[in-house]
Amino acid sequence: MGALLGVLPFFAYTTIFLLVPTLVVVVGAFLDGNSRPTLANLSALSQPQIVSAFSRSVLLSAVTAVLGAVFGALLAYAVSTAREGGTLRRMMTSLCGVLAQFGGVTLAFAFVATVGFQGFLTLWLQKAGIDLAGSTWLYEPDKGLMLVYTYFQIPLMLIVFLPAVEGLRPQWREAAESLGGSTWDYWRHVGGPILAPSFIGATLLLFTNAFSAYATAAALISSGSPIIPLQIGGTLSSEVILGQENIGKAMALGMVAVVAVVMTLYAVLERRTTRWLGR
């Protein structure tokens, strides 16, 4: 009994600030404005603007997850060939840590200053005859947002994938070589299969990262709510139509459901990965 007292503060805190909010979302999604049980909020998810926001979010997250994973994995491998504890590796991991976690407002400003209407790259390209300022492409979820999201996905991939690449033992490469295998043979039969589960796992993690992101889009897009996090934000900050107060919670529940499925797959893959790359 005395031992239980020691973990009481932790459980009290996480109940108030983690479990209660989760329950508020889960239960609220099934309540109407008068706290009576209803399924209306869930069926409201089939409204065209919510469906298209969901599908835009999924598309944005999937494309940037794959792009980020491919380029991030190449970068992670390149960095892993550098000396451990060397400056290059330190610089890259710290830089990627910042760019992956620190996005939001800063990234929005950075891209406006670079490829926005008055951005320096826009002005340069204008001189070369390419007009970027002619449209609002930077503010559209299937063009500009994809570029900005990829910008924070690549660094995240480096951070998640570097430990896996570092787990490749040089002996495996040497063994393949001494058996007459080429570089292609090594990647096709040894390196690739070993890294595949962690690569897919990392891609899933990148998907949830983009799917959950709110700050970058909020700072970049000032009118309209093309993606689902902005839709949810909109239900919080503006007047909501009477009787639909809890649609935000239903959308939030939908997000959690998507993320939970993806994270479960991730956990399964992670368990497979540790079999070979456990360090």
Next chain:
Amino acid sequence: MRLRAVRRRRQTLFRWVVVGLTGLFFALPLLGMAEFTTRAPGGGRTLQTWATLFNVTAVDADYPELRTGLLASAGLVLLTVAIMLVMLVPTMTWVRLRMPGMRRTIEFICLLPLTIPAIVLVVGLAPVYAWVAYFLGESSLWLAFAYVVLVLPYAYRALDAGLSAIDVVTLAEAARSLGAGWPTVMWRVILPNVRTAVLSASFLSVALVLGEFTIANLFSRDNLQVAINLLGKRDSSLATAAALTALILAFVVLFALSFVGAGRRSHQPDEN
């Protein structure tokens, strides 16, 4: 041997090409910020924006939102790290000592925020924060309660790695048999031994809190990112300079962290 030399040369070439190209991609938007903040009205270059940003009295007088945001974020960093450490370190140590069966539950709870996007947390926290405002007032400082939840997974992993590297049970038993009370065990035996893990958990929390925007913005509270975003509508040049400064600051924090981690690795052999 010759084969390996060829491969190494090819690997070095590959490394520099890939790091160079992605480095360029990473650098362009940052250069864009630097270029944008040094534009002079008639064309040409000026450091006026940066002079204003680092002129404390001018910022104080003309950009009060930046000052409030900065102060709020500084307070949030301190409070978040304090709550996180005071709550996690004793709990995790206690669980290892007295109730090892509880470890998976604690781990599950700590990693749970990874599956709950910040925007969803905001939706659920709204009624909780109505109570917080009722009891404690509307201060931005209380956002720290939510930030502790956000940093929970990262802090847990860092501290768990630290605690796994030492023999908590033996250390605590030794101290107890010499007559130490539990506070002494925590403060003078466990804490000094997981110093680097505590540091790295704290640094990660600092970087996360300095960059947080979602929760503060949707609850209409002040922090650095909210202030920068607001300032962007009035003086985009100064706002961009402030954002770049915060980014560089976070980079310095994480770069320092990479040396802390290296210190731990080089110590490990003599500990084992």
